[in-house]
Amino acid sequence: MKNNRRQFLLLSAAGAATLSLSNLVQAQAMVVETDPQAQALGYKADTTKVDAKKFPKHANEQKCSNCALYQGKAGSASGGCGIFAGKQVAANGWCSAWAKKA
16 A cells, blocks of 8 residues: 555554543553552552551651642642652552652
C-alpha cells in the first residue's frame, strides 16, 4: 500500500491522539492501599487511619496535599505523586515518604 503525504499526516495525528488519551487514562488510576508499593510505604487514603504504632513520627496534619512530592492542584481531591508514577493519590492520604512542602 502506497501512502501519500495526506495519509501520513492523518495517521500521525491519530497516533498522537491515541498516545495522549492513553496517558490521560493511566494518570487517572488511583493508588490502591493493597498495592505492594503502597503497602511497603504504609500508604493510606485517609491520613487519620495510619497505624500510629507502626509509624510513630506520623501526624494527622501530614497529608499528601502538603507533601513536596504531591503534584495535584491546590484544593483537588487527588493528584499525581512522584513516588507512585502514573497514578494518583488522595489529597488526604499519607505514606512514609511524606516530606514537608517548602
